[in-house]
Amino acid sequence: MRVLVQSDPFDAAALLSGFGAGAGAVVTFTGLVRGDGGLVALELEHYPGMTEAALSDHARAAARRFALTDVLVVHRFGRIELGAPIMMVATAAPHRRAAFDGADFLMDWLKSRAPFWKREIGADGPGGWVAAKDADEDALSRW
């Protein structure tokens, strides 16, 4: 299990090299900065210390619940340009259902429980903070 919280871009291929050795199924989810309405970048604030601990706790909980054989979570903070990856989770399991569900569960949790806050950066500078979505809260209640 590996959890990384960093401002630098991450090399997905390098992080996934050897990931899930012995597993039958590996699922990855990558979240990228999408160019809605003149956005040029996102700025992510986080809670140093709590972020790493919360991500690790939750990666462990997902591994237990879905019998995952490996979990990777990498999440950036700071300024992230349009089109760039913000974060990635990867899950490994003997079979596909557990790998899919583990990744899906981790993402629902990350969206509304991991201590990150996104602000939109437009051509003219910092814009508003991204509002939490009710749909994300609802998604979490599925589990």
Added chain:
Amino acid sequence: MRVLVQSDPFDAAALLSGFGAGAGAVVTFTGLVRGDGGLVALELEHYPGMTEAALSDHARAAARRFALTDVLVVHRFGRIELGAPIMMVATAAPHRRAAFDGADFLMDWLKSRAPFWKREIGADGPGGWVAAKDADEDALSRW
């Protein structure tokens, strides 16, 4: 949209380079040869011609159904060693739900509708053909 059917190993990082540009969410699923009961490799037979057409048709159907902005399917045939990737699907969409559902749907279809047949290879040579699972048929009926 890209569909590859090949005997050679594939380079996931190279295939995913630039995949889903402009999307907010990318999901990948990779199926690997798992070492159950003395297995040393799998041998995959396929139906040349039909395989490529069926995969392309279904990738298009998934793209339409889940409004995916990009789809990649790569599937190997021939002998595949223990631990090696057999296949990968990748889906891109504006949001995570569509990317997850698109990949999940493609996998359920691939498991029981794509014309591939797996045989187990043990230390002593070819063993039995892998039996289709009722669970895979049931999984497909969800959609």
Added chain:
Amino acid sequence: MTLDVLYFAWLRERIGVPRERVESRAETVRDLVAELAARDDWHAAALADLSAVRVAVDQRLADMDASLAGAREVAFFPPMTGG
């Protein structure tokens, strides 16, 4: 009509050839199965339990009652195990 008949996986092994060209008067897949099963014991044995056999007509999945009108290629194989 002339049909290319293909076999995959254990159907290929039991019948002993990956493909054969047959002259057929079959109107449906089920008729073709009956003609093939009448050829020899190997065909008969491989096609005895149709619940374990899937079929494609001109490279599209079909069922035993599918028409063969205009068909050129019929393939028989076990349930698929891809992914």
Added chain:
Amino acid sequence: MTLDVLYFAWLRERIGVPRERVESRAETVRDLVAELAARDDWHAAALADLSAVRVAVDQRLADMDASLAGAREVAFFPPMTGG
């Protein structure tokens, strides 16, 4: 007791500092909110609508009724938007 109080995102901006050390007699998070809101208008405005505020006590998510017994660090922030 002495508490480190942290603010993130728009709470940090409205209050004007990312963290402050406070002397508190609060027994619960809700008591602490009342003490902070009494400090000045900025604190009061930022903490006025608690439905838009989340809290962590010693880096664990908590609710407004959580006890502060033994606590060292309390953080206030908007609903998270990670992933």
